[in-house]
Amino acid sequence: MKQGTINFIFKTADDSFIFGHRNSEWTGLGPFIEEDIAFASMAQDKIGHAWVLYKMLNEHAGLDDAEKLAFYRDINDFRCAHLLELPNGEYDFSLVRHFLFDEAEFLRYDLLLNSSFAPLAHMAKKFKGELKYHTMHAESFLIQLGQGNADSNTRMQKALEAAFPYALGLFESYEGENEVIADAVFPGEEILKNKWLERIAPIIEQANLKMPDLSTQPVFGGRQKQHTEHFAPMMHEMREVSSTDPNATW
Amino acid sequence: MLLERVNEVLSTIYDPEIPALSVIDLGMITAVVPNGDDSVVVHMIPTYAACPATSFIQKMIKEQLQEKLTDVHCEVVVDTDIHWNTNRISELGKQRLKEAGIAPPPKVTSEVDREMLLGIPCPRCGGVNTFLQIPFGYTLCRAIHFCKDCNQSFEQFKPVAND
Numbered sequence: 001m002k003q004g005t006i007n008f009i010f011k012t013a014d015d016s017f018i019f020g021h022r023n024s025e026w027t028g029l030g031p032f033i034e035e036d037i038a039f040a041s042m043a044q045d046k047i048g049h050a051w052v053l054y055k056m057l058n059e060h061a062g063l064d065d066a067e068k069l070a071f072y073r074d075i076n077d078f079r080c081a082h083l084l085e086l087p088n089g090e091y092d093f094s095l096v097r098h099f100l101f102d103e104a105e106f107l108r109y110d111l112l113l114n115s116s117f118a119p120l121a122h123m124a125k126k127f128k129g130e131l132k133y134h135t136m137h138a139e140s141f142l143i144q145l146g147q148g149n150a151d152s153n154t155r156m157q158k159a160l161e162a163a164f165p166y167a168l169g170l171f172e173s174y175e176g177e178n179e180v181i182a183d184a185v186f187p188g189e190e191i192l193k194n195k196w197l198e199r200i201a202p203i204i205e206q207a208n209l210k211m212p213d214l215s216t217q218p219v220f221g222g223r224q225k226q227h228t229e230h231f232a233p234m235m236h237e238m239r240e241v242s243s244t245d246p247n248a249t250w
Numbered sequence: 251m252l253l254e255r256v257n258e259v260l261s262t263i264y265d266p267e268i269p270a271l272s273v274i275d276l277g278m279i280t281a282v283v284p285n286g287d288d289s290v291v292v293h294m295i296p297t298y299a300a301c302p303a304t305s306f307i308q309k310m311i312k313e314q315l316q317e318k319l320t321d322v323h324c325e326v327v328v329d330t331d332i333h334w335n336t337n338r339i340s341e342l343g344k345q346r347l348k349e350a351g352i353a354p355p356p357k358v359t360s361e362v363d364r365e366m367l368l369g370i371p372c373p374r375c376g377g378v379n380t381f382l383q384i385p386f387g388y389t390l391c392r393a394i395h396f397c398k399d400c401n402q403s404f405e406q407f408k409p410v411a412n413d
């Protein structure tokens with residue numbers, strides 16, 4: 001497997017893994033019980049998707065097994081976008097982040113259906129079917145709260161403005177992207193970004209929200225393995241059990 | 251003969267998360283391949299990519315087959331070529347879901363959309379005056395709906411497509 005493809009799979013897996021963990025932090029804290037369940041279920045799906053992708057790196061690129069890549073890899077080697085490592089904040093921010101990310105995820109796997117790398121094309125089908133429920137969940141609450149009252153609309157708009165520069169950072173280029181595009185493994189982040197903008201605009205409008213300024217400077221760095229101050233403490237927490245007892249089984 | 255014996259055992263192995271359904275009802279078995287009279291390989295697929303029960307079910311199938319067919323060597327492998335979707339659930343499986351109080355999934359012909367989750371018949375009273383409360387439930391495969399006829403929420407085995 002070429003290095004560009006490895007990088008592509010790593011960043012996609014890291015996004016799912018880290019966001020899965022953030023979603024799981026809503027367990028027991030959701031604004032109502034169904035939201036608790038929703039975020040916990042989505043966390044399970046995300047971590048499952050990361051597991052499948054890490055396994056792909058193990059089977060096709062001869063890297064460590066999935067568990068090791070997730071729990072023992074040097075944290076300076078993670079390539080998740082900053083959007084996903086930010087703390088959950090208030091429910092409005094978590095919801096908007098979930099909307100912005102999952103719409104991009106859904107489209108990413110839609111494009112991957114035609115990937116020249118067969119294992120990715122194969123998994124994309126399955127992931128897409130599952131992600132459909134994530135976007136459905138995000139859209140239904142974004143629209144309900146955006147259309148709700150002045151307070152909920154203001155909060156959603158504020159969250160959207162705050163999350164947007166980070167969401168643009170999802171499409172940051174990474175080492176080897178040209179090769180990935182040339183080999184038809186993935187058509188490229190720029191194409192994904194344009195499809196994403198086309199897809200989210202009418203939903204944002206339906207929610208009575210305003211599309212943030214598209215000339216906003218994106219927050220880049222994640223794909224270059226640079227992270228926010230929130231990343232290391234989160235990884236420390238995630239690895240507390242495995243670092244205490246590396247041979248623990250559960 | 252061997253095939254029938256294996257299928258008979260498989261139809262008594264239930265999903266730990268939905269005990270009303272066997273692995274056959276759920277469509278988790280993709281092939282049963284006998285080798286002579288005393289050896290068989292069972293091919294299975296997980297429902298969700300993140301289904302935590304996959305390796306547990308794999309182990310359970312092997313143990314049950316080994317216990318009930320003492321004269322047969324059994325292997326259980328996870329099939330990576332075929333994706334599970336809810337159309338794989340048998341008619342009997344759908345009936346059993348309903349009896350367990352879980353609305354069965356409608357047939358999926360293309361992508362799942364929100365329309366498909368509206369007006370799902372209530373498994374309790376049969377009313378269609380229902381709405382989707384949340385597309386997630388107590389396990390990955392379920393959604394929660396509310397029935398305005400009997401004023402109670404109910405679960406649905408939600409439709410999942412894979413292309």
